[in-house]
Amino acid sequence: MPDHPTQDAMKRTLQAYVDLINAGDAAGVTALFAPDAVIEDPIGSPPRSGEAIAAWFADTVAYQTRITPVAPHRGSHGNEALLVFDVEFAPPGGERLRIRSADACRFDAAGRITSLRAYWGPDDLGPAG
């Protein structure tokens, strides 16, 4: 097995991540991650791993999250790829929000996501359009 998945395999996983969240499939999106994966969303916040990742995606789906890619997925010459998107969601009891974000992902040889780091800051968050 090569030490990293193909570019196409990584991009297909990024698209599956979008499609599974938009379909409300929390278990499906969680299964895209390796058991030892770490999510830092946003960058600068405490990393999540293990059971916290399943809980994170359960919340994501409960908040009626909808992801819209805004540029073609970017690959690399290694085991990393990038998903650039806008996301809308409704936190409990709040108005619907929009974040301009990007998920920088690293993959293992089996094509599972081992690291997801999300680029969005306080200024990238606002009311949904």
Place this chain on the structure above:
Amino acid sequence: MPDHPTQDAMKRTLQAYVDLINAGDAAGVTALFAPDAVIEDPIGSPPRSGEAIAAWFADTVAYQTRITPVAPHRGSHGNEALLVFDVEFAPPGGERLRIRSADACRFDAAGRITSLRAYWGPDDLGPAG
């Protein structure tokens, strides 16, 4: 001094990087980087630092590089920000090319770029449109 620049300062530096390259100002864009900065462009290629960075941007300008951001710059809750763009350039003796790329940058407290890692893979490179 805070341990990282403001979100606005990082985004202004990303835009300056675009504008200086498009203006052909290799010295100006090199000056956006800290002395110990490292560039990995694309991710998976050997990192460049020191004099190799000045040489890199001299080549960038010589290749008539033009960068077009394709989404608003993304910040973070730390000292990192992301520039998502398409870039066109003419390598020596070759046809004009286009890369769909994104530069993930880390900044020091003074607002200089200390790390730039570019997300683009073989499939993200093609002839200019």
